[in-house]
Amino acid sequence: MSSTAVEPRGWFKALLHVNGWLVYIFFYAPIILLVVFSFSASRNVGVWGGFTFEWYGEFWDSQATRDSLWNSVQIAVLSTLISVVLGTMAALALERFTFRGHRVFDALLYLPIIIPDVTMAVMLLLFFAQFFDVINAVFGTDLRKGFSSIVLSHIAFNISFVSVVVRARIAGMESRLEEAAMDLYATRWQAFRYVTVPQILPGILGGGLLAMTLSLDDVVITQFVTGPGWTTLPVYVFGLIRKGVTPLINAVSVVMLLGSVTLVALSILADRARSVGDT
Amino acid sequence: MTTPAVELKGITKRFGAVVAVDSIDLEIADGEFFAMLGPSGCGKTTTLRMVAGLDFPTEGSLKIFGDEVGTLPPNKRPVNTVFQNYALFPHMTVLQNVAFGLKMQGVDKSAAASQAREMIELVQLGGLEDRKSSQMSGGQQQRVALARALVNHPKVLLLDEPLGALDLKLRQEMQGELKRLQRELGISFVFVTHDQEEALTMSDRIAVMHEGQLLQVGSPEEIYEHPVNRFVADFIGQTNLLEGTIEDSATVCLANGVRVKATSSYSTGAKVALSLRPERAHLSMRGDGASDGSSIDGVIERMTYLGNARVYSVRLDWMEVEVREENRPGAALYEPGTEISIHWDPGAVWVVADS
Structure with missing residues (x-):
């Protein structure tokens, strides 16, 4: 028996090659087009009118785009920080301890990943409509639709994603390491600080970058729960399309694309750091 | 203390x-x-x-x-x-x-x-x-x-x-x-x-x-x-455990009715097992040794060659046991089917409760 896979031959092999190329074209042609036309001087999207940086300039000059970008960044950073802490705690609880309702909690934590965005958006909208007044009355807070509701919504779905990523990392970590630390006179907190955290850090970083990407990209949920003055960049772009597509959208999209690619690249690097640390 | x-x-x-x-x-x-x-x-x-x-x-x-x-x-x-x-x-x-x-x-x-x-x-x-x-x-x-x-x-x-x-x-x-x-x-x-x-x-x-x-x-x-019971005798080293009953403080009646000498403090009639380590048993042609209460008859079933020793599997009336003979120059060889006696030094066996 040969250990290598059966090598395809002749026309079959050629078809496989074509298939591969088609997939790549399908994936990347729109992205390439987007990037190319973001430098097009023509006002009509899809018509090449010579090279220009005009749209990027307009993007930067427009108060509305700059504001929405800044909104997006603030929301992404804050919701990521909070969901990383909560998601990691949930992951630790589920992976290291058994308690009443463990399975229910486990299943519920996956829900935000599974249910459609629109459903989640409507749920959250209802929730904020019903309960912000109550919460504000009870706790004396000043929650209103806008920044707080968007951040809370993003935390709500990001906790799930963070905890899934961190859990995978904890599951791969030997639980005896914590025991070994405590055997070597570490308190529970010290064992966590000096052994658990460094071990699961790549997972926390990866989960955080994923959360940030999701927060920066979200349109549906954000659009439902946003309030006056809190338009995020993707929501803004979506709004622009309704007024008619201009190459400005292309430029904004390229900026967002760059941001996403950077975050994904960083999370891959974090992932690589983890495998290097293991071998 | x-x-x-x-x-x-x-x-x-x-x-x-x-x-x-x-x-x-x-x-x-x-x-x-x-x-x-x-x-x-x-x-x-x-x-x-x-x-x-x-x-x-x-x-x-x-x-x-x-x-x-x-x-x-x-x-x-x-x-x-x-x-x-x-x-x-x-x-x-x-x-x-x-x-x-x-x-x-x-x-x-x-x-x-x-x-x-x-x-x-x-x-x-x-x-x-x-x-x-x-x-x-x-x-x-x-x-x-x-x-x-x-x-x-x-x-x-x-x-x-x-x-x-x-x-x-x-x-x-x-x-x-x-x-x-x-x-x-x-x-x-x-x-x-x-x-x-x-x-x-x-x-x-x-x-x-x-x-x-x-x-x-x-x-x-x-x-x-001196293992305390069957499990310990069996777990530590290798041993043959021959079931029997206590006849008196110096005799055990094995399952096939053969009486062998073995001192123990178990009460008469108690079900016991006699632990006989493979390296403490020896083989001889049947009839060569006197039946002195430290032997039992059997038939060679097969032999495993270990280099420094040979391990014989011997079929008794009701079970199979192993006997280990050191591979010394001139050591006797027994073919499968040979009728032999297994014998041992008095004191080489140990009685454990059969539980």
């Missing part, structure tokens, strides 16, 4: 409905090399973990040098553990691993480093301080794990299957090394193993466990020569 290093009284550990350790009484003296031996799942590791503080007993009293430690967390106990598969911290260097315990105890950084370096020398890993633990071989990781535990000067060192992951040659080398370290440091080493040979060669005393029960505690000789 000096205070025992470790003292267990009525220690029981239950996990839900499962009784992992069933009311154990045990004393381990200071400076002793002590083995806890048994098949997997017998409760030996759970017992060790309770001494370390990684599990807490459900019932009973656990003392270390006279101090009750039953529910103290592991970081409050003067013991350290060498874990199965070592559990070295992968993100730390060898030096950081070894210095970890000192750091946690608040030892000043440079003092901790120099003590750790000394200990790394002692386990013969000098020069490898800055390696990551994942870059070390199994044997080296074992030494790092030892150094990491010993640098804290524990009053008792606990070792959980310390040599299990090593290949045979390295294992033998480390056995010698562990004995040397234990003699030099003069503290008790308590180690858990399922390998009876390892337990016999290394320990001052052995505790044999089975299904959560402590069956027997004694020196390797006591355990090998």
Whole structure:
């Protein structure tokens, strides 16, 4: 028996090659087009009118785009920080301890990943409509639709994603390491600080970058729960399309694309750091 | 009486409905090399973990040098553990691993480093301080794990299957090394193993466990020569267990009616098994030896050649036994089918309860 896979031959092999190329074209042609036309001087999207940086300039000059970008960044950073802490705690609880309702909690934590965005958006909208007044009355807070509701919504779905990523990392970590630390006179907190955290850090970083990407990209949920003055960049772009597509959208999209690619690249690097640390 | 290093009284550990350790009484003296031996799942590791503080007993009293430690967390106990598969911290260097315990105890950084370096020398890993633990071989990781535990000067060192992951040659080398370290440091080493040979060669005393029960505690000789029951006789070394009944204090009537001499204190009529070690039995052609109460007839079934010995499987009336003949020049050869007698020196057999 040969250990290598059966090598395809002749026309079959050629078809496989074509298939591969088609997939790549399908994936990347729109992205390439987007990037190319973001430098097009023509006002009509899809018509090449010579090279220009005009749209990027307009993007930067427009108060509305700059504001929405800044909104997006603030929301992404804050919701990521909070969901990383909560998601990691949930992951630790589920992976290291058994308690009443463990399975229910486990299943519920996956829900935000599974249910459609629109459903989640409507749920959250209802929730904020019903309960912000109550919460504000009870706790004396000043929650209103806008920044707080968007951040809370993003935390709500990001906790799930963070905890899934961190859990995978904890599951791969030997639980005896914590025991070994405590055997070597570490308190529970010290064992966590000096052994658990460094071990699961790549997972926390990866989960955080994923959360940030999701927060920066979200349109549906954000659009439902946003309030006056809190338009995020993707929501803004979506709004622009309704007024008619201009190459400005292309430029904004390229900026967002760059941001996403950077975050994904960083999370891959974090992932690589983890495998290097293991071998 | 000096205070025992470790003292267990009525220690029981239950996990839900499962009784992992069933009311154990045990004393381990200071400076002793002590083995806890048994098949997997017998409760030996759970017992060790309770001494370390990684599990807490459900019932009973656990003392270390006279101090009750039953529910103290592991970081409050003067013991350290060498874990199965070592559990070295992968993100730390060898030096950081070894210095970890000192750091946690608040030892000043440079003092901790120099003590750790000394200990790394002692386990013969000098020069490898800055390696990551994942870059070390199994044997080296074992030494790092030892150094990491010993640098804290524990009053008792606990070792959980310390040599299990090593290949045979390295294992033998480390056995010698562990004995040397234990003699030099003069503290008790308590180690858990399922390998009876390892337990016999290394320990001052052995505790044999089975299904959560402590069956027997004694020196390797006591355990090998005078096992308390069938299980211990069978688990330690190899043996043939010939069922029979006690006829009087000096005679056992075997299952086929043959009477053999064997002293025991079991009452008449008690069901027992006669333990006859393969290396203590000898073969001769039938009729050559006198029937003196230290022999039984059988037929050669097959022979296994081991190089330094031949092991004969001999069919008796109701069972098969093994006899080991050393491969000396001129040693007699018996073909399968040969009618022979197995005989032994009086006192070579041992009676155990058949339960």
